Amino acid sequence: MSLLCHHPGRVVLRLLLLLFAACRGDPTGDTYDTSVCGPRVSATCGGVIFRYPFYLTNATKALPEYANSSFCGYPGLGILCNGSKAVLWLGNDDYVVSRIDYTGTTVSLTDADVVGSSCPIVSHNVTIPQRSSLRLANTVGNLLFFFSCAFGPPPGDGAAPKPPRPPSIKPLTCGSFDQGPRSSFLLPPVDVPSGEWSRGCEAIFSVPVLGDSLPVNAKDSAWTNGGYAEPLRKGFQVSWERSSGSGRCGRCEQTSGNCGFNQDGQFLGCFCANGLMDSDGCSKISDSTLRLASKPLIILIKSL
Numbered sequence: 001m002s003l004l005c006h007h008p009g010r011v012v013l014r015l016l017l018l019l020f021a022a023c024r025g026d027p028t029g030d031t032y033d034t035s036v037c038g039p040r041v042s043a044t045c046g047g048v049i050f051r052y053p054f055y056l057t058n059a060t061k062a063l064p065e066y067a068n069s070s071f072c073g074y075p076g077l078g079i080l081c082n083g084s085k086a087v088l089w090l091g092n093d094d095y096v097v098s099r100i101d102y103t104g105t106t107v108s109l110t111d112a113d114v115v116g117s118s119c120p121i122v123s124h125n126v127t128i129p130q131r132s133s134l135r136l137a138n139t140v141g142n143l144l145f146f147f148s149c150a151f152g153p154p155p156g157d158g159a160a161p162k163p164p165r166p167p168s169i170k171p172l173t174c175g176s177f178d179q180g181p182r183s184s185f186l187l188p189p190v191d192v193p194s195g196e197w198s199r200g201c202e203a204i205f206s207v208p209v210l211g212d213s214l215p216v217n218a219k220d221s222a223w224t225n226g227g228y229a230e231p232l233r234k235g236f237q238v239s240w241e242r243s244s245g246s247g248r249c250g251r252c253e254q255t256s257g258n259c260g261f262n263q264d265g266q267f268l269g270c271f272c273a274n275g276l277m278d279s280d281g282c283s284k285i286s287d288s289t290l291r292l293a294s295k296p297l298i299i300l301i302k303s304l
């Protein structure tokens with residue numbers, strides 16, 4: 001109780017803060033499972049090491065009271081370890097994580113639909129959710145996938161409802177692309193003909209690839225007959241932004257804690273190495289005996 005005697009004002013203030021925290025459902029003072037979340041945890045899946053700010057999606061169980069709605073890492077960086085594949089979701093789509101550069105803060109991803117396919121079909125745009133900490137990295141180049149395009153008859157056969165196929169582009173020819181009257185194309189933006197030609201396509205998708213994987217010649221049969229699959233399998237990179245130093249997460253990280261977030265992407269609390277949650281960074285309260293003294297009080301308040 002020497003703390004109380006020497007700093008009575010500060011102690012009362014801190015108690016009030018803790019009580020306030022307890023009343024609004026703040027996890028401060030709660031214990032969590034340090035084998036699942038927190039500064040000491042890392043996991044390997046699909047040959048990639050995952051540690052903060054990434055977390056395994058099943059790790060939400062670390063803080064029982066907030067199960068299903070808390071994350072022990074940055075929003076959007078949850079990893080589902082499915083067998084030997086590490087899957088990250090962007091929107092509703094699965095991407096396989098092949099590499100993480102923790103220093104450069106980039107993640108290498110491959111569309112799960114493309115993995116293992118020699119003649120892949122792109123079926124969605126990349127959707128980076130707003131709440132996610134991820135952004136397309138500046139190493140990314142872009143291709144455009146024109147899926148299942150129909151073209152009208154050549155000029156002269158009466159009124160053509162659809163424009164003819166521009167002579168400057170060549171359709172994909174491998175796998176199922178070689179069947180039927182419709183054609184699909186994978187083109188760098190510079191090769192996309194201007195005009196109305198793509199009106200008859202069923203869908204158009206933007207396909208991020210590494211900047212150095214763009215084709216030299218998208219008309220080359222080596223590209224159209226399956227060569228295009230290689231850049232797709234190599235995938236692309238997204239980067240994440242470190243928390244800013246001044247916010248609550250920044251303070252948490254500066255005191256060697258890991259930030260937890262809720263489903264809305266808001267900071268929930270700091271996972272401290274000592275196994276306690278704290279909404280205000282790790283070192284200050286956690287090494288004082290005050291925490292232990294105040295815990296029963298919080299439980300009392302919560303049960304009222």
Ligand SMILES: *[C@@H]1O[C@H](CO)[C@@H](O)[C@H](O)[C@H]1NC(C)=O
Nearest residue numbers: 036045056058059061081082
């Ligand atoms: C989460 O999943 C990984 C990989 O499947 C497994 O090793 C780990 O034990 C799981 N953790 C929890 C808390 O279920």
Ligand SMILES: *[C@@H]1O[C@H](CO)[C@@H](O)[C@H](O)[C@H]1NC(C)=O
Nearest residue numbers: 060063064065066067068069
């Ligand atoms: C979390 O979700 C599981 C399964 O959906 C449910 O059984 C459990 O009650 C939920 N826990 C909380 C704390 O909401």
Ligand SMILES: *[C@@H]1O[C@H](CO)[C@@H](O)[C@H](O)[C@H]1NC(C)=O
Nearest residue numbers: 080081082083084085087094
């Ligand atoms: C895990 O992978 C298998 C085979 O790739 C797939 O069928 C299954 O849907 C995946 N599970 C989840 C939860 O994504």
Ligand SMILES: *[C@@H]1O[C@H](CO)[C@@H](O)[C@H](O)[C@H]1NC(C)=O
Nearest residue numbers: 124125126203204205206207
């Ligand atoms: C995908 O993105 C491209 C380029 O931004 C856009 O033209 C196209 O309409 C999008 N496709 C879908 C299905 O949203």
